[in-house]
Amino acid sequence: xxxxxxxxxxxxxxxxxxxxxxxxxxxxxxxxxxxxxxxxxxxxxxxxxxxxxxxxxxxxxxxxxxxxxxxxxxxxxxxxxxxxxxxxxxxxxxxxxxxxxxxxxxxxxxxxxxx
Amino acid sequence: xxxxxxxxxxxxxxxxxxxxxxxxxxxxxxxxxxxxxxxxxxxxxxxxxxxxxxxxxxxxxxxxxxxxxxxxxxxxxxxxxxxxxxxxxxxxxxxxxxxxxxxxxxxxxxxxxxxx
Numbered sequence: 001x002x003x004x005x006x007x008x009x010x011x012x013x014x015x016x017x018x019x020x021x022x023x024x025x026x027x028x029x030x031x032x033x034x035x036x037x038x039x040x041x042x043x044x045x046x047x048x049x050x051x052x053x054x055x056x057x058x059x060x061x062x063x064x065x066x067x068x069x070x071x072x073x074x075x076x077x078x079x080x081x082x083x084x085x086x087x088x089x090x091x092x093x094x095x096x097x098x099x100x101x102x103x104x105x106x107x108x109x110x111x112x113x114x115x
Numbered sequence: 116x117x118x119x120x121x122x123x124x125x126x127x128x129x130x131x132x133x134x135x136x137x138x139x140x141x142x143x144x145x146x147x148x149x150x151x152x153x154x155x156x157x158x159x160x161x162x163x164x165x166x167x168x169x170x171x172x173x174x175x176x177x178x179x180x181x182x183x184x185x186x187x188x189x190x191x192x193x194x195x196x197x198x199x200x201x202x203x204x205x206x207x208x209x210x211x212x213x214x215x216x217x218x219x220x221x222x223x224x225x226x227x228x229x230x231x
Contacts, residue, residue: 004158042205042221043159055216090158103149104219106158 004107006091012113015081021110023074023091031055032074033104034066035090043090049074050096081114088112117142117210119189121222128196129230136191136225138206147209148189149219150180154202165189176200196229203227 004025013019023032031050035043048056049068057066063085065077074091088111092104119140128134140146147166151159163174170182180191191204206222 006158040203040224040226042224045218048216048218050216056212056218088156092159103161103164104159105161106151108158109156111156 004093004105006107006110010111014115018079021076021089024072025093029093030096031094033092034076037088037090083114086114119206119208119222121206121225123225125226127228130198131195134193134196136204138189140187140208149207150191151205152202198229198231201229
């Protein structure tokens with residue numbers, strides 16, 4: 001299995017809602033990533049987990065809360081988002097993270113709309 | 116700062132003609148460079164990477180890239196473009212982010228349109 005899956009595909013939420021994005025991979029990768037991508041722009045790194053520990057947090061607002069329950073799963077918990085948070089949220093994984101140049105495998109993304 | 120630049124927002128090419136999507140890099144030390152493609156409403160797909168060795172790197176779907184150290188470039192090429200190659204292409208470089216960690220920094224992207 002060489003796939004990264006993400007659910008849901010689309011999500012519409014109000015500014016007071018709490019929701020979660022889910023990402024899963026079964027390639028035995030030990031590094032997992034969350035990116036935010038606005039239309040026609042490059043992905044912006046949000047978080048990196050390496051061996052299930054948070055390795056990088058790119059100064060992301062606390063209304064985004066990542067979680068890595070195990071080596072195959074990555075969640076992004078959302079609370080009190082703003083309309084400007086509307087974007088495509090991409091999950092990726094790679095063999096490992098620190099000191100490596102292994103390519104990242106991306107999921108199809110979750111299209112998030114905040115009303 | 117370590118970065119990549121994609122000088123063209125858009126590239127148009129006729130089907131069957133060769134295509135080139137340009138990327139230049141600014142890196143201290145040896146660069147680790149990548150190309151990704153993104154189709155509409157999809158995630159990024161890895162095409163190829165340069166780490167070391169041969170300057171001509173072959174990748175997926177008939178794409179290749181030429182690493183040129185003197186020109187600090189890593190242009191993506193394909194001998195004969197297909198309409199299905201129309202997509203957004205990102206060049207990326209691995210950068211050191213401290214404490215033994217690395218991350219990818221992406222160029223702004225180049226939209227490739229292959230005209231039938």
